[in-house]
Amino acid sequence: MSKKPNTATPFKIAAHYDAIVIGTGPGGEGAAMKLAKRGKKVAIIEKAHSVGGGCTHWGTIPSKALRHSVSRLIEFNSNPLFGEDQARKQLTFAEILSHAQSVIRKQVNLRKGFYDRNECDLFFGEASFVDNHTLQIRKNDGSLDYLSADNIIIATGSRPYRPADIDFSHPHVYDSDTILSLDYHPSSIIIYGAGVIGSEYASIFRGLDVKTDLINNRERLLSFLDAEMSDSLSYHFRNSGIIIRHDEQYKSVETTPDGVIMHMQSGKKMRANCLLFANGRTGNTDKLNLAAIGLTPDGRGQLKVNDNYQTDVENIYAVGDVIGYPSLASAAYDQGRIAAGSIVSGKDSRKKLILDIPTGIYTIPEISSVGKTEQELTALKVPYEVGRAQFKHLARSQILGSDVGSLKILFHRETKEILGIHCFGERASEIIHIGQAIMEQKNGGNNIEYFVHTTFNYPTMAEAYRVAALNGLNRLF
Numbered sequence: 001m002s003k004k005p006n007t008a009t010p011f012k013i014a015a016h017y018d019a020i021v022i023g024t025g026p027g028g029e030g031a032a033m034k035l036a037k038r039g040k041k042v043a044i045i046e047k048a049h050s051v052g053g054g055c056t057h058w059g060t061i062p063s064k065a066l067r068h069s070v071s072r073l074i075e076f077n078s079n080p081l082f083g084e085d086q087a088r089k090q091l092t093f094a095e096i097l098s099h100a101q102s103v104i105r106k107q108v109n110l111r112k113g114f115y116d117r118n119e120c121d122l123f124f125g126e127a128s129f130v131d132n133h134t135l136q137i138r139k140n141d142g143s144l145d146y147l148s149a150d151n152i153i154i155a156t157g158s159r160p161y162r163p164a165d166i167d168f169s170h171p172h173v174y175d176s177d178t179i180l181s182l183d184y185h186p187s188s189i190i191i192y193g194a195g196v197i198g199s200e201y202a203s204i205f206r207g208l209d210v211k212t213d214l215i216n217n218r219e220r221l222l223s224f225l226d227a228e229m230s231d232s233l234s235y236h237f238r239n240s241g242i243i244i245r246h247d248e249q250y251k252s253v254e255t256t257p258d259g260v261i262m263h264m265q266s267g268k269k270m271r272a273n274c275l276l277f278a279n280g281r282t283g284n285t286d287k288l289n290l291a292a293i294g295l296t297p298d299g300r301g302q303l304k305v306n307d308n309y310q311t312d313v314e315n316i317y318a319v320g321d322v323i324g325y326p327s328l329a330s331a332a333y334d335q336g337r338i339a340a341g342s343i344v345s346g347k348d349s350r351k352k353l354i355l356d357i358p359t360g361i362y363t364i365p366e367i368s369s370v371g372k373t374e375q376e377l378t379a380l381k382v383p384y385e386v387g388r389a390q391f392k393h394l395a396r397s398q399i400l401g402s403d404v405g406s407l408k409i410l411f412h413r414e415t416k417e418i419l420g421i422h423c424f425g426e427r428a429s430e431i432i433h434i435g436q437a438i439m440e441q442k443n444g445g446n447n448i449e450y451f452v453h454t455t456f457n458y459p460t461m462a463e464a465y466r467v468a469a470l471n472g473l474n475r476l477f
Helices: 026-037 053-057 060-078 093-117 196-207 227-240 329-345 374-379 395-400 428-439 463-473
Strands: 015-022 042-046 121-124 126-131 134-138 144-154 158-160 173-175 188-192 211-215 243-245 250-256 259-264 269-272 274-277 281-283 316-318 359-361 367-371 384-390 405-412 418-425
Touching: 015 026, 015 329, 026 042, 026 053, 026 093, 026 144, 026 329, 042 144, 053 060, 053 093, 060 093, 060 196, 144 329, 188 196, 188 259, 188 269, 196 211, 196 227, 196 359, 211 269, 227 243, 227 367, 227 374, 227 405, 227 418, 259 274, 316 329, 359 428, 367 428, 374 384, 374 418, 384 463, 405 428, 405 463, 418 428, 428 463
Parallel strands: 015 042, 015 144, 042 121, 144 316, 173 274, 188 211, 188 274, 211 243
Antiparallel strands: 126 134, 134 144, 158 281, 250 259, 259 269, 359 367, 367 418, 384 405, 405 418
16 A cells, blocks of 8 residues: 655655656656646656657657658659769768757757646656655755655656676767767668667668668567568668678677677677667666665566556556557657546546557658558468558659558458558658558448548558558458
């Protein structure tokens, strides 16, 4: 059971709140905004110098801004409209970083405005638990503040995993946070870890004409994806010049004055100007003094929660990367709102995270999926059919000069219910939401025939749904 704040403390509590949120990433922001709009007195604690969390400063926003700049560079250099006789335009990593930094500044100002308008109290410093109602804040100048609250929400996010045997202080060794401080243009890079982050950065560096080795610990690239999408990305990566090495594990990393040499357990070794280690993440719980409230994170620093994002301590909640799957900024925001709803109502929140959460992978080209893969449906023995649309056949795609990609719809042969949608190509993460909206319909509304009976703007990328639906329905007999 939750205990009331201990008033007999050896320190002075500066203020008491209905709720304190630790962290200003998407999960923390979602929770704080809902609580404030419901009339709760809210405080937010952020360890960084400004709001936004890892999502804004080191993860989602900067990497997607970098990707956009590189994608436009590739488009310019490959578009005959700009003249075949023109010299190829070259940009360095440092040059495209300037665009990312401008986006970050805009995002920080926007998010700071949210807290100001909703009268949330912002505290900058490192939070740790004294008890389940009291937090200590160690500010940058070393001074301490103490706050108490009825409820506390942990939204501290995650950080890149750093093996102890790799020297991350070396000027040629980076993780996905520190890569944003790269101040020279490497001629070659080894990216260890071919998950979402590693694959996205492989696209970015290869688009800047950097020789790129992508090391994958598994036998297939992004193996959680539908196999056809994974194969499409692998083909496109290889076609662009990325060297993909599957089923590899590193043995050691040797640093040199001008780069790194990675030794593999298979006996292979490779050399590059720099290493980006992007293999796993760890929840930011080690500095919270969770022992003071009886919580123990797992080996990856993550906390266990129930459907309302309540931990084993009744008045302590956790949302976002710190609880693991799905580790998406979009989901974290909703998790924060659901946790806040439970606090406001004092019971189970009526809102739950949707079952089919879309995945957006911002490689070049993008990949986005929602629902089941072909492999999952086959294993479940579901009688499904496939409808496909190739982007190269769409007028809008031809106009854009971006004909790489496809849309695939999986649907039940008998009920025609949409079971999964998989998209590979430019703007895939936007295109997927059209299908997702139909998948979420109830009482028979989820039906592939919607796309046949609906008139789409022409020419558009959305037209791919009509083409894919007709293609799939023509397979039925």
